[in-house]
Amino acid sequence: MASRSASKDIITLRGSAAIVSEFFGYAANSILYNRAVYPEESFSKVKKYGLTMLLTQDEGVKNFIASLTSQLSEWLEAGKLQRIVLVIMSKATSEVLERWNFNIVTDAEVVEKGAIKEKSDKEIMREIQAIMRQIASCITYLPCLDEPCVFDVLAYTDTDVDAPGTWVESDAKLIDNPQMVKLHSFDTKV
Numbered sequence: 001m002a003s004r005s006a007s008k009d010i011i012t013l014r015g016s017a018a019i020v021s022e023f024f025g026y027a028a029n030s031i032l033y034n035r036a037v038y039p040e041e042s043f044s045k046v047k048k049y050g051l052t053m054l055l056t057q058d059e060g061v062k063n064f065i066a067s068l069t070s071q072l073s074e075w076l077e078a079g080k081l082q083r084i085v086l087v088i089m090s091k092a093t094s095e096v097l098e099r100w101n102f103n104i105v106t107d108a109e110v111v112e113k114g115a116i117k118e119k120s121d122k123e124i125m126r127e128i129q130a131i132m133r134q135i136a137s138c139i140t141y142l143p144c145l146d147e148p149c150v151f152d153v154l155a156y157t158d159t160d161v162d163a164p165g166t167w168v169e170s171d172a173k174l175i176d177n178p179q180m181v182k183l184h185s186f187d188t189k190v
Contacts, residue, residue, distance in 0.1 A: 012116070013076075013077055013079075013110050013111060013114070014077055016076070016110075017072075017073045017074075017076035017077045018073060019124065020072070020073075020076055020104065021069040021070070021072040021073040021076060022069065023128055023131075024068075024069060024072060024084055024102060025065050025066075025068070025069045026048055026049070026053055026055075026132070027086075027100075027102070027131070027132065027135060028065055028068075028086055028151075028153070029043070029053065029054060029055050029056055029065070030053065030054065030132060030135050030136065031086055031088075031100055031135060032056060032061070032151060033054040033056075034135070034136060034139040035088060035098065035139065035142070035145055035149070036145060036149075037088060037145075037149045037150070037151055038056060038058060038061065042056055042057055042058050043055060043056055043057065044057050049125055049128045049129050049132060050125060050129055051129055051132055051133070053132070067166070068153055071155075071164065071167075072084065072155070075155065075157055075161065076104070076106070078111070078161075079106045079108065079110075079111030079112075080157050080158045080160075080161045081104050081106070081155060081156070081157050082103070082104055082156045082157065082158075083101060083102065083103050083104060083154075083155075083156035084101075084102040084104065084153065084154070084155055084156075085099055085100065085101050085102070085153065085154040085155075085156070085173070086099075086100040086102075086151060086152075086153055087099050087100075087151060087152045087153070087154060087173045088100075088145070088149050088150075088151050089149060089150055089151070089152065089173070090147055090148075090149060091147065091148040091149055091150050092147065092148070096173045096174065096175050097145060097149065097175075098142070098175075099173065099174070099175060099178070152170075152173070154170055154172070154173065155167070
């Protein structure tokens with residue numbers, strides 16, 4: 001799952017980046033499934049984090065998420081990523097219907113000095129399970145999306161980051177008069 005040093009409870013910056021980017025991939029799939037952005041039959045079940053998760057089988061979406069998580073790992077390892085936002089929009093009008101914000105806090109001491117932090121896999125998994133359950137349960141409070149939708153992902157990085165050619169500058173895709181739900185968080189200590 002993540003690169004570790006000699007002790008099982010030591011998480012390197014690279015290992016933490018792998019955990020966070022992998023989590024985002026699974027969270028994105030969960031949101032896309034639960035919000036019916038793609039048809040139910042285009043997802044298959046897998047076991048991850050001690051939970052049954054649904055992953056898209058659509059090759060285009062799979063490739064997009066794989067490319068996305070790879071880029072996120074790179075930015076996370078450099079300590080250059082502050083937030084990831086999954087945006088669900090109306091396919092017909094491009095009106096933003098939902099924004100799923102994932103805030104990232106990176107320990108500057110780890111990035112700059114290579115400091116080592118400790119946290120058990122079990123503890124991290126418990127925190128991730130809580131978030132995934134909360135995503136699934138908060139779906140019941142959201143209104144049904146009654147129209148075909150598309151999604152996009154926004155990455156909030158440091159200004160000195162060179163984005164690959166496949167990424168473009170974007171507005172924040174905000175929602176007028178939003179209602180917000182705060183979800184749990186998880187911490188790799190990095």
